[in-house]
Amino acid sequence: MSPVKSVKVYPPLHKGSGGMVPQPQQVEKIVRALRRGLNEYLELRQIELDFLTSQQKDTKRNSRLAFLYDLDKQTRSIERYIRKLEFHISKVEELYESYCLHRRLRDGASSMKQAFSSSSRSTKASRESLVELHRNFKECTEDMCILEGALETHLGEFYIRMKGLVGFARLCPGDQYEVFLKLGHQKWKLKGKIEADDRQLWDEEEVVFVPYLHENFEIKVTELRGLMTILVGTVTCDTASFFSARTQIMIVDITELGTIKLKLEVLWEPLAQSI
Numbered sequence: 001m002s003p004v005k006s007v008k009v010y011p012p013l014h015k016g017s018g019g020m021v022p023q024p025q026q027v028e029k030i031v032r033a034l035r036r037g038l039n040e041y042l043e044l045r046q047i048e049l050d051f052l053t054s055q056q057k058d059t060k061r062n063s064r065l066a067f068l069y070d071l072d073k074q075t076r077s078i079e080r081y082i083r084k085l086e087f088h089i090s091k092v093e094e095l096y097e098s099y100c101l102h103r104r105l106r107d108g109a110s111s112m113k114q115a116f117s118s119s120s121r122s123t124k125a126s127r128e129s130l131v132e133l134h135r136n137f138k139e140c141t142e143d144m145c146i147l148e149g150a151l152e153t154h155l156g157e158f159y160i161r162m163k164g165l166v167g168f169a170r171l172c173p174g175d176q177y178e179v180f181l182k183l184g185h186q187k188w189k190l191k192g193k194i195e196a197d198d199r200q201l202w203d204e205e206e207v208v209f210v211p212y213l214h215e216n217f218e219i220k221v222t223e224l225r226g227l228m229t230i231l232v233g234t235v236t237c238d239t240a241s242f243f244s245a246r247t248q249i250m251i252v253d254i255t256e257l258g259t260i261k262l263k264l265e266v267l268w269e270p271l272a273q274s275i
Contacts, residue, residue: 020141020142020145021141021145022103022106022141022144022145022148023148023213023214024099024103024144026213026214027096027099027148027151027213029240030155030213030239030240030243031092031096031151032240033240033241033243034092034154034155034243035089035092036243037243037244037245037268037270038085038088038089038092038243038270039089040244040245040246041085041245041270042082042085042086042089043245044245045078045081045082045085046082048078049075049078049079049082052071052074052075052078053075055071056071056072056075081271084271085270085271088154088270088271091154092151092154095147095150095151095154096151098147099144099147099148099151102140102143102144102147103140103144105136105140106137106140106141106144109133109136109137109140110137112129112133113130113133113134113137116129116130116133117130148213148214151213152211152212152213155210155211155212155213155243155270156211156268156269156270156271156272157208157209157210157211157268157269157272158208158209158210158211158239158242158266158267158268159206159207159208159266159267159268159269160181160188160206160207160208160209160264160265160266160267161205161206161264161265161266161267162179162190162192162202162204162205162206162264163249163263163264163265164192164200164202164263165177165179165192165200165221165254165260165261165262165263166251166260166261166262166263167259167260167261168259170259170260171194171198171260172194173194173195173196173198174193174194174196175193175194175223176191176192176193176194176223176224176225177191177192177193177194177221177222177223177224177232178190178191178192178221178222178223178224178229179191179192179219179220179221179262180219180220180221180222181207181209181217181218181219182217182218182219182220183209183210183211183212183215183216183217183218183239184212184215186209186210188204188207188209190202190203190204191203191224211239211242212239215239216236216237216238216239217236217237217239218234218235218236219234219235219236219237219252219254219262220233220234221233221234221254221260221262232254232255232260233253233254233255233256233260234254235252235253235254237250237252242266242268243268243270244266244268245268247265247266247267248265248266248267249263249264249265249266250262250263250264250265250266251263251264252264
């Protein structure tokens, strides 16, 4: 297996990838997927821990000391991972709770601004109140963007492995293709060739991407014919479906009719940025 190539570009800490305009609907969607994935991880690790604990009890009765020592090491390792995972989940919940609070305050300030602006009466007190509301709205907007940036540092990493193109009659020996994946500022370009025995040889196989709240995967596939490049297709993949505790095989239609598909293996590691 070749070394995993990293194209990490960590999100800025001062604001999220959405810039200085918060996008609460998108944040809500990603946080929902993140929660689901984190809880899946926690459930699987707990099942693993319960199994090892039951094995420890059986081993103690059989007095197999060497095996017991190995089980004890595995158990402690999983217990540490579970504690880190629980802390990670609590931080995500804390950040999102604060985000929702600022969202409500911002929505309230926006509604009050509209009410004052549409009022036919303009007094010194109403003008001062409007200025204060503008300031509150701006502060809540900035705080939400900062919280989006903090949430982005808790999204972990995606480990992606190239599994090849699927095209049946469309893929012929000697054909050469270029696959380009983009996620925010992170890019991965790889070239492959169809061999005589239908095997596919790619110059790179694995990559690491850091997810964002507001960016989706952009995929572009081109066919290389001498000095010419022919566009096969482009597609966008929603990253929300990538937050899973289990390794996933993603098959993406590159052409509209699905005559050529891209096959990727995706593994999400939630604690990669925090370990």
